[in-house]
Amino acid sequence: MAYSITYDLTPLIEQGGISSRGDFNTETVVRTRGRIAIALPTSATITAISNTSKPLQVDFLGYADSSTNAPICDLYWYDSPYTFDLSQYSGIRYVRVAIRNSDSTNISPADVASVTLEAIVEDAWYINEYGELTHSALPELPESPMMPPFPYCTWRIDPQINNGYPFHELLPGMAGISIDLWALERENVIRSYDISTPQTGFDGNGLALLDPVSCIEHHGEDRWDVELTHPLDDWDKWKTLLVENCLKVDGQIFRIDIQRPELSESGELIYVHARHISGDIAGNLIAEGHGQWTGGTPTEYLEYIKVASGQYNDDTGEGYYPQYIFDSYTDYTDPIGEIDLTNTSYWAAVVGIDNCLVNVTGGELFRDNFYFSVCRRMQYAKDGAFYLRYTLDMTEIQYEVDYTELVTWLRVEDNFGCYSISSYTPSSRWAVHHARRKCIMMTYADDLGWEANMERLNRDKEALWAQVSVPKVTVTVRIAALSNDPKYKDFKGLQDYRYGDRGTIYCPELDLETELQITSVDYDRVTGEILSMTLGSTKSSLIRPAFLGSTISSGRTQEDKQAQATAAAIRDMRLRTIRSWYDASAYTWGELRQYTWEEVAKYGNNNT
Amino acid sequence: MTGTGTQADPYIVDTWPDCVAAVGTTGAYVEVVPETVWDMNEIAPLGAGTVSINCAAINGNGAVIKAANITSDLLQFYKNCTVKRLNILDFDGKAYVMRVSGGATATLKKCSVTGIFNAVNSSVFYSDSGQIVFTADEPEYPGEKELGSMIDIISNNGSGICGAYYAGTALALRYTNLHYVGDFNGSAYRHGVSVSDSLITGELNNAEFVSIQRTEIDASGTLSSSSAVQTLVNSSRATIASGNFTAVTPEQMTDSAYLQSIGFPIGVVVNGV
Numbered sequence: 001m002a003y004s005i006t007y008d009l010t011p012l013i014e015q016g017g018i019s020s021r022g023d024f025n026t027e028t029v030v031r032t033r034g035r036i037a038i039a040l041p042t043s044a045t046i047t048a049i050s051n052t053s054k055p056l057q058v059d060f061l062g063y064a065d066s067s068t069n070a071p072i073c074d075l076y077w078y079d080s081p082y083t084f085d086l087s088q089y090s091g092i093r094y095v096r097v098a099i100r101n102s103d104s105t106n107i108s109p110a111d112v113a114s115v116t117l118e119a120i121v122e123d124a125w126y127i128n129e130y131g132e133l134t135h136s137a138l139p140e141l142p143e144s145p146m147m148p149p150f151p152y153c154t155w156r157i158d159p160q161i162n163n164g165y166p167f168h169e170l171l172p173g174m175a176g177i178s179i180d181l182w183a184l185e186r187e188n189v190i191r192s193y194d195i196s197t198p199q200t201g202f203d204g205n206g207l208a209l210l211d212p213v214s215c216i217e218h219h220g221e222d223r224w225d226v227e228l229t230h231p232l233d234d235w236d237k238w239k240t241l242l243v244e245n246c247l248k249v250d251g252q253i254f255r256i257d258i259q260r261p262e263l264s265e266s267g268e269l270i271y272v273h274a275r276h277i278s279g280d281i282a283g284n285l286i287a288e289g290h291g292q293w294t295g296g297t298p299t300e301y302l303e304y305i306k307v308a309s310g311q312y313n314d315d316t317g318e319g320y321y322p323q324y325i326f327d328s329y330t331d332y333t334d335p336i337g338e339i340d341l342t343n344t345s346y347w348a349a350v351v352g353i354d355n356c357l358v359n360v361t362g363g364e365l366f367r368d369n370f371y372f373s374v375c376r377r378m379q380y381a382k383d384g385a386f387y388l389r390y391t392l393d394m395t396e397i398q399y400e401v402d403y404t405e406l407v408t409w410l411r412v413e414d415n416f417g418c419y420s421i422s423s424y425t426p427s428s429r430w431a432v433h434h435a436r437r438k439c440i441m442m443t444y445a446d447d448l449g450w451e452a453n454m455e456r457l458n459r460d461k462e463a464l465w466a467q468v469s470v471p472k473v474t475v476t477v478r479i480a481a482l483s484n485d486p487k488y489k490d491f492k493g494l495q496d497y498r499y500g501d502r503g504t505i506y507c508p509e510l511d512l513e514t515e516l517q518i519t520s521v522d523y524d525r526v527t528g529e530i531l532s533m534t535l536g537s538t539k540s541s542l543i544r545p546a547f548l549g550s551t552i553s554s555g556r557t558q559e560d561k562q563a564q565a566t567a568a569a570i571r572d573m574r575l576r577t578i579r580s581w582y583d584a585s586a587y588t589w590g591e592l593r594q595y596t597w598e599e600v601a602k603y604g605n606n607n608t
Numbered sequence: 609m610t611g612t613g614t615q616a617d618p619y620i621v622d623t624w625p626d627c628v629a630a631v632g633t634t635g636a637y638v639e640v641v642p643e644t645v646w647d648m649n650e651i652a653p654l655g656a657g658t659v660s661i662n663c664a665a666i667n668g669n670g671a672v673i674k675a676a677n678i679t680s681d682l683l684q685f686y687k688n689c690t691v692k693r694l695n696i697l698d699f700d701g702k703a704y705v706m707r708v709s710g711g712a713t714a715t716l717k718k719c720s721v722t723g724i725f726n727a728v729n730s731s732v733f734y735s736d737s738g739q740i741v742f743t744a745d746e747p748e749y750p751g752e753k754e755l756g757s758m759i760d761i762i763s764n765n766g767s768g769i770c771g772a773y774y775a776g777t778a779l780a781l782r783y784t785n786l787h788y789v790g791d792f793n794g795s796a797y798r799h800g801v802s803v804s805d806s807l808i809t810g811e812l813n814n815a816e817f818v819s820i821q822r823t824e825i826d827a828s829g830t831l832s833s834s835s836a837v838q839t840l841v842n843s844s845r846a847t848i849a850s851g852n853f854t855a856v857t858p859e860q861m862t863d864s865a866y867l868q869s870i871g872f873p874i875g876v877v878v879n880g881v
Contacts (some may be wrong), residue, residue: 005876124875131862137744138785138807145722145760151700152653153677464617
């Protein structure tokens with residue numbers, strides 16, 4: 001690329017000529033004063049304009065430096081304007097210009113109206129495409145004065161070496177070779193924190209770094225907790241294991257709810273049980289007068305139950321129990337209808353009650369300390385997270401196919417007379433030996449009108465159908481501890497499987513190769529190993545909590561009979577009110593379609 | 609090592625011991641095998657040692673001296689020497705990176721020096737007598753760009769960029785992209801830095817130049833020079849203590865017409881030339 005630089009030489013014009021021995025006095029030539037620094041021009045155009053009517057001629061002189069009199073080139077006399085081809089002259093870094101009248105008569109600086117020099121150069125200062133002043137000869141700077149790999153002689157910090165403290169490659173035992181990277185990767189310490197720890201205070205080491213005898217973490221669909229056994233040590237770490245204090249295990253916070261020190265023949269130990277910190281919000285009750293959710297988006301629902309249950313910061317603190325504030329998220333957008341949440345806890349409104357968010361949306365729950373989400377696919381869960389092979393990754397595998405709850409035809413009724421049916425015909429004659437028909441009674445508290453009742457019933461039926469229309473397939477595996485195998489030492493995170501991850505189980509002995517999702521996992525948090533995992537074939541059968549436990553019944557309990565009697569009485573009462581066609585006009589078609597003509601005729605005025 | 613060390617038949621080196629031996633030969637011409645990288649972590653992790661340079665020319669062909677632990681002066685020039693295309697990258701300096709003695713001039717063309725300087729009250733470059741010059745190289749093929757040199761250094765412990773036993777220009781920067789963080793002058797040494805057609809960025813603290821011209825300074829610090837010509841200073845970052853620097857705002861610094869109006873030789877891209 002070439003650059004054009006224009007110089008105005010007019011102010012530099014003085015009387016005199018230029019030779020290879022230097023300046024000399026003359027009345028017939030004017031020249032530029034001093035030398036103009038122009039690096040390596042390839043051409044130069046000099047334009048001199050006279051104040052008189054005489055045409056001007058120009059002389060170009062190129063120099064290698066600022067002091068030597070002998071020029072590299074002295075190109076004279078050419079009629080102005082003139083473009084000098086300088087490509088054959090290398091090393092020109094300074095230039096001068098001389099000017100005369102074409103008839104060589106006397107000339108003075110006043111006779112020259114203007115002189116400009118336009119040089120074409122290979123390198124120059126210019127404004128680049130980003131609008132920055134730069135020079136074409138300058139190389140780019142690196143991102144940093146030092147780039148890895150650094151000199152061994154420098155102290156430096158790497159989170160994965162020497163527990164994050166400064167280390168030095170030349171000092172023995174500090175270069176990472178004696179550090180268990182596997183352990184560091186999964187944050188290999190278990191800490192205890194005081195009951196009064198603020199929400200932002202869990203980054204430090206807390207009260208103690210524990211040395212437990214065992215620490216088993218269970219993460220499943222219905223519970224997430226740890227059971228920790230710690231010796232009654234001389235450093236009194238065990239005294240930090242008080243009920244309501246917290247543990248931090250693998251980055252997750254658990255609140256101790258059971259403490260059991262014991263002295264026995266087997267030793268002096270303390271056992272504690274702690275549940276995940278998200279269990280805190282099970283105590284946030286949506287009290288009467290605050291529980292009427294009138295409909296809206298799932299995001300609005302989450303915000304509603306948060307506020308209604310008192311999940312907000314109270315800066316005064318006086319007279320109130322402290323609490324941690326939880327954030328939530330959902331990627332569902334379809335509106336949720338009216339729900340009575342009175343006397344329901346914040347947590348139950350998310351995962352507990354029949355029409356909780358998880359059940360209504362069919363989403364998967366993700367928890368991370370003070371955050372939870374309900375999404376179509378569990379947040380941060382990985383697909384294709386593992387490919388487990390028996391004899392290599394697994395030491396045990398148990399494969400269970402359960403047809404006990406399989407249904408091929410399902411009828412669901414509610415206590416307001418609505419019903420809905422789902423069924424399927426197997427594509428293969430012997431996939432299921434015989435039809436399995438089932439009728440389920442749903443008992444709801446409130447009558448929403450026929451259409452809303454049907455919508456509610458259909459929603460619950462579809463969810464239930466998804467659950468019972470396929471056999472329940474579960475696989476329980478015991479994972480081989482590959483981290484102890486030197487062959488796999490370079491594979492960090494090789495078995496970092498988490499609840500909700502999906503992957504493939506391969507076991508040719510059982511003729512099994514299928515993609516499954518982890519529905520519960522037990523970790524040994526002392527060694528970092530996975531003790532066992534349970535995996536399911538479908539989301540609905542495994543990830544979702546026990547569904548509609550308080551609503552579904554066989555229809556044969558005393559409560560069912562009482563509800564059915566009440567519903568029948570209401571039905572009968574309504575029927576009695578329809579004594580004429582005129583009476584019937586007060587009802588919608590949906591409300592009347594449950595009655596037969598014979599029933600209406602039984603109480604009706606047949607004269608009408 | 610092959611060759612006889614003459615200009616027509618230079619020493620061709622690729623190993624570090626061969627290179628040290630070749631450049632120590634008075635008047636020799638030395639050429640490094642292209643794309644050579646000397647990883648000093650492997651060669652001399654405890655200290656790279658001092659390389660005495662008596663040769664006339666070194667063509668590094670882009671060679672890299674990487675991760676040097678500089679515990680004694682790294683490159684010691686005793687004779688006039690032109691060094692082309694040699695890179696000293698990512699050093700940890702506790703002694704001079706380059707030192708010139710005996711009135712010699714070490715001319716470094718299209719070379720680069722990056723690293724962190726940790727010596728106390730010292731300087732990155734030093735002249736007992738002579739000059740170290742960073743400048744551009746001639747193109748090796750038509751249209752080759754970025755022929756200048758590059759220096760990127762963080763200096764700790766009060767050390768400056770250049771020290772000198774005698775007054776005068778000990779370090780000359782031409783066509784050099786200099787990024788420097790630290791005490792530019794240093795505290796315990798004379799310093800003599802001349803600059804032309806260069807870009808200076810970073811945090812200079814105090815910076816005194818013997819002369820400076822056609823240069824852009826976009827760095828923090830207090831500047832002074834008795835001979836400053838056509839040197840633009842970002843006025844929002846630097847303070848001019850003395851000298852004929854041209855203070856410009858960041859907006860003016862990017863205004864081609866404005867720069868031309870104040871006499872700064874700003875080029876315009878010529879298409880098709």
